[in-house]
Amino acid sequence: MPHRSMNVSGVEVTPLCDAVGPMGPAISRPLAEMFAGSGLPDEPWVLHFHCYLLRDAAGRLTLVDTGIGGEQSPASSWAPVPGVLTGELAAAGVTPAEIGTVVLTHLHSDHASGAVADGAPVFENARYVVQQAELDAARGSVLDEIVSVIKDRLHVVEGDAEIVPGVRVRLAPGHTPGHQIVRVGDVAMTGDLVHHPVQLANPEIRYLYDDDGETAARTRAEVLAELGAERAVIATSHFSEPFLRL
């Protein structure tokens, strides 16, 4: 359990560090290429892969993202598999069967793959919250090996929705068509809205693997401006430190 939890509005927010490592050679590029115009060095990028556990006062357990999955997961072509999400959950005293709701910020393989192991849902009693636009755009191994396995448990939303009392999702498109962020109190779990701290100072700095770089930059600027005005805490997927107060 390398990262510490925080409490907000009666909800304990625990970062789960699923993996740390560089991307594999299939898609790895130096930081300077991943974030063109950022001034970052021509060096490899070592990312953390974070999921978040929310435990509210009523004991409800919600998981935000499911990480990179096992040795054979759809993320194995590029991410440092296997992820250790279930070990991180165990360290927090939680079994997968206790999770009531899983929010998938989007259907990239490093966020959705941990939902399935050996062809079966890992969180056997959970519903899986995903945006309609994300589902519509899903294809490839994530669709075939992940979405198809959890399809009877999907809770499909469009736009903004309260998915558990006190927990809201919000559509934040660009990185993917149906990318969503999650709010609880003044904490925002931002998925892949931002990938590197350099984008906080300048949201115009694009990430090489945003689906739609222009929409992603516009969404990033809008959402960060709103969160910044609130002095909200962002809980990021890929920064080295999970929490950062704007």
Ligand SMILES: [Zn+2]
């Ligand atoms: Zn971490």
Ligand SMILES: [Zn+2]
């Ligand atoms: Zn992504």
